[in-house]
Amino acid sequence: MVELKLANGVDIPQLGMGTWQINDRDNLLEIIKTGYGLGYSLIDTAAAYSNEMAIGKVLEKLGIPREKLFLSDKVWNTNRGFEAVQEACRRSLKKLKTDYLDLYLIHWPASPKLHDDWKKINAETWRGMEKLYQDGLVRAIGVCNFKIHHLEALFKTSKIIPMVNQLELHPGMPQLDIVSFCHAHDICVEASSPLGNGEILTNEKLIALSHAKGKTVAQICLRYGVEKGLILIPKTKNIKRLQENREIYDFSLSPQEISMIDNLPYCGGIGIDSDEVTEFG
Numbered sequence: 001m002v003e004l005k006l007a008n009g010v011d012i013p014q015l016g017m018g019t020w021q022i023n024d025r026d027n028l029l030e031i032i033k034t035g036y037g038l039g040y041s042l043i044d045t046a047a048a049y050s051n052e053m054a055i056g057k058v059l060e061k062l063g064i065p066r067e068k069l070f071l072s073d074k075v076w077n078t079n080r081g082f083e084a085v086q087e088a089c090r091r092s093l094k095k096l097k098t099d100y101l102d103l104y105l106i107h108w109p110a111s112p113k114l115h116d117d118w119k120k121i122n123a124e125t126w127r128g129m130e131k132l133y134q135d136g137l138v139r140a141i142g143v144c145n146f147k148i149h150h151l152e153a154l155f156k157t158s159k160i161i162p163m164v165n166q167l168e169l170h171p172g173m174p175q176l177d178i179v180s181f182c183h184a185h186d187i188c189v190e191a192s193s194p195l196g197n198g199e200i201l202t203n204e205k206l207i208a209l210s211h212a213k214g215k216t217v218a219q220i221c222l223r224y225g226v227e228k229g230l231i232l233i234p235k236t237k238n239i240k241r242l243q244e245n246r247e248i249y250d251f252s253l254s255p256q257e258i259s260m261i262d263n264l265p266y267c268g269g270i271g272i273d274s275d276e277v278t279e280f281g
């Protein structure tokens with residue numbers, strides 16, 4: 001599996017398995033077992049997905065050596081703050097039956113719309129993330145859904161720059177400005193919903209391009225992420241698609257094709273605005 005390097009030197013697989021809305025333990029076992037066999041080692045979960053315990057049980061059952069996996073988790077909005085984020089991380093470690101995470105992310109920034117002191121809340125949560133990193137409980141730390149103003153505010157107090165920003169990003173939502181900003185600050189961008197939660201797959205221009213390339217629309221979307229240097233975590237409950245989503249390194253997109261995709265009209269998959277997000281998502 002192709003790997004990218006985070007700012008602290010940690011290698012992260014470019015392609016991983018998203019697990020949002022996968023809660024059934026049996027299906028999880030089949031997905032992780034097959035995915036691992038195909039070379040997927042990055043598993044993206046979150047406290048909010050309510051599947052950490054199921055993933056922990058599956059990993060224990062499969063007996064995959066811990067160092068062969070790249071486990072990524074996220075702290076939920078109700079656990080912001082210096083102490084709370086550390087307690088939340090320890091709870092997640094217990095559920096996943098591991099003593100460290102490869103990547104720990106703040107799921108959403110505190111939103112200016114709901115919190116007058118959003119900068120202070122984010123700064124304190126980040127201080128807790130830095131402590132987890134210094135204590136060796138997590139190999140890398142980052143954020144999700146942070147816009148430029150959230151990051152600029154964070155930079156004023158942070159000792160460590162986030163290593164990753166996980167954002168909804170796919171054809172129809174290319175997020176060009178924040179990607180450039182992150183890359184200029186050595187922050188890896190991880191595309192959540194790289195298939196637009198399935199919504200972008202019926203786009204006519206992408207279908208035409210997929211025919212021209214002899215690839216599926218999903219593969220075009222994922223290759224677009226590869227061309228942009230992103231980490232990608234598509235989610236599938238369908239075992240056959242695990243293989244399909246992996247076959248993205250045997251073709252490329254031309255600058256013209258990339259530009260066409262950059263300019264597709266907005267098509268949101270999840271489409272939550274992080275300046276409006278509530279404690280419940």
Ligand SMILES: NC(=O)c1ccc[n+]([C@@H]2O[C@H](COP(=O)([O-])OP(=O)(O)OC[C@H]3O[C@@H](n4cnc5c(N)ncnc54)[C@H](OP(=O)(O)O)[C@@H]3O)[C@@H](O)[C@H]2O)c1
Pocket residue numbers: 017018019020021044045107144145166167168191192193194195196197198201216218219233234235236237238241244245269270
């Ligand atoms: N940080 C955040 O706030 C945040 C937000 C959203 C998502 N995420 C992470 O990103 C991951 C991926 O995002 P997502 O789950 O929203 O959606 P996604 O990966 O963009 O799309 C998933 C949808 O596409 C379908 N699909 C997958 N592969 C396909 C293929 N080859 N051909 C056709 N359809 C295909 C899936 O159906 P089947 O399952 O039936 O294949 C599912 O309906 C999540 O699981 C989660 O880990 C993070």
